[in-house]
Amino acid sequence: MENEYILEMRHITKSFPGVTALDDVDLKLRPGEVLALCGENGAGKSTLMKVLAGIYQPDSDKGEIYYQGQRRIFKAPVEAKQAGIIMVFQELSLVMDLSVAENIYLGSLPLKHGRIDWKTLYEDARKVLAEIKCDVDPKTPIGSLPIAQRQMVEIARGIALGAKILILDEPTSSLTDKEKDVFFENIRELKQKGTSVIYISHKMDEIMEISDRAMVLRDGKASGDFATANTTIDEIIQCMIGRSISNYYIKNKAQPGEELLRVEGLCREGQYEDISFSVRRGEIVGLYGLVGAGRTEIVESLFGITRPSRGDIYYKGKKIQIRNSVQAVRHKMAFVPENRKEQGLVLGETCRKNISLVKLPWIKKGGFVDTAKTFEIYEEYRHKLKINAASSEQLTAQLSGGNQQKIVLGKWLAIQPDLLILDEPTRGIDIGAKADIHRFISQLAEEGMAVILISSEMPEIIGVSNRLLCIRDGRICAQLSGEDINEQRIINAIMNQPEDRSNPAAS
Known part of the structure; x- marks a missing residue:
């Protein structure tokens, strides 16, 4: 033709x-x-x-x-x-x-x-x-x-x-x-x-x-x-x-432990209103809503990037105020942001230096960075996260999106956080890397870490979360757990639609 x-x-x-x-x-x-x-x-x-x-x-x-x-x-x-x-x-x-x-x-x-x-x-x-x-x-x-x-x-x-x-x-x-x-x-x-x-x-x-x-x-x-x-x-x-991915979404099966974080009546003018929820050790709590619903704004206040207008944050049983991200890190909180290139990485620096950034205050020796420790950190998380880089000295700008995201994740895990906040952790990465990250998140929760997960991919948020907060117009419009975390219930909540009780998927 x-x-x-x-x-x-x-x-x-x-x-x-x-x-x-x-x-x-x-x-x-x-x-x-x-x-x-x-x-x-x-x-x-x-x-x-x-x-x-x-x-x-x-x-x-x-x-x-x-x-x-x-x-x-x-x-x-x-x-x-x-x-x-x-x-x-x-x-x-x-x-x-x-x-x-x-x-x-x-x-x-x-x-x-x-x-x-x-x-x-x-x-x-x-x-x-x-x-x-x-x-x-x-x-x-x-x-x-x-x-x-x-x-x-x-x-x-x-x-x-x-x-x-x-x-x-x-x-x-x-x-x-x-x-x-x-x-x-x-x-x-x-x-x-x-x-x-x-x-x-x-x-x-x-x-x-x-x-x-x-x-x-x-x-x-x-x-x-x-x-x-x-x-x-x-x-x-x-x-x-070259293989079929079985059990693509791996839901954490550990029993949640003690309450790590509790938020009561958190508000920020024009962004979110009356946010109250808790997260326990060993639990993955998902946040789902349309873009602009306020999900990122809520976790940014938890991490000290912005300050709430009012409301209380309780962490490890004590009422705390987090005025900046440095204080959040001292509380052993970690935050993997949505935009890895602008917010998560120094693209012109090596994999080793990027993955050691947050840990630097803990690995100084005589006022200088302990270089040997940075190599140890890189090697540890290269193995744990299956990072595919030519060497520790390869520039992060030269890595694939999935490997860049693993560097960001390793950077925060290096401080051994108690609370891990993940904002769109698998955005723009391939299906194999996604499966690696899902598996690792589940493993972290089973080891006792508390996880807050934001995702715009409904199969991911359903497949990974133990409990789900639906966010609409800056408010929590539904809290779902177990079998209630399904597509119909989520759509009904975020679109403000009444549930059809005759539909088995909604009950």
Whole structure:
């Protein structure tokens, strides 16, 4: 069939010092097709897309790219963009001090008499935002938006640039279920217009829902190609990692011990109101709600990042005030934040130095850091968390997302906390690394640690939590435990819907 494929990548190989990231990979894409690109972190997905987008060049003359029937090699990202190949990165590439409109059209701002035509800019931005049903004022500075809306702006940028191939890297990682549904509608509309989409995601349910085909990369090689309608999640996973993941979510079975933390009537003006709950040793308490419900704001006050307006915190049987995160650490509290790159890591430093950061006050020798201790800490958590790094001196910026998250987790576990707060701990990491982290969280709880877990993935929050707090509009709207932690009950709570007692799932 003539022009059956809008894109063919043939024999693509790409090596970096000490590693072959891509080894003779082929990829084909039809007009109006959604191709899911699957694989563990480090499998070569992003590298392959960066070759397509002109960020990297393939190693040999054997590697070829045919785009719209013509042989092309894009030597710079601007060439790929001009040709209609737009890549939206997982780690957002927005300019925080510029407006929404300026970010959408950055590099192609409308001009009039040599100056920016602000009226046209804002009008065009409103149109593209309306197209994806994103209710944001185009004049708003990006830095003032929550991360979910920033993600929508990134997607709007790709659409505004007239993408013929839109590459989406973990595009729903910060979207609510409602926003995700709207986003999927947008993808289906783009398909109808003939736009092709390459969809990179670790969320297997999304891949099954939105893609026409799934291509799997494993260790830099193409290892499988599936028509999504004719395959199963387990088949794709086995192709990705070489095994089936049994007991993917491992719920802690230990009996909870003594109460470690109790919160009574905690309030913070405009963020949350009348928050009361407790956490016991050996218990995993989940917090679930829509983005903006107040989950992160609540735990940030527990950890001293912000201060509540009123309310009491009791810890280990005593009423305490936590004025900053340093005090929280002294109380043996640990907090793994949602945004590992901005809040959890020093990307320009080594794995060893990052994993030792919180422990530094305890490992000084004669006023200097005991370097031998930092090596010991790294080695301990490298084994415990199965961190895959070339060496202790590898820069964290060079690690996959899953291994970066394990470094953040190890950094906090090094202080041997009694309370571990996890905010979206598996966001944007592959299915194998997720399983490792779930297993380790469960093990920590069984050893007596108290855990607070925030997750936007309902299967994760159901599969891991012993008890669940549903948060809506800054308030706890339901507390669930045991068999009551199910999808129907959670949806009823966060959407303020009455329960249907005739439905067995709701009882």
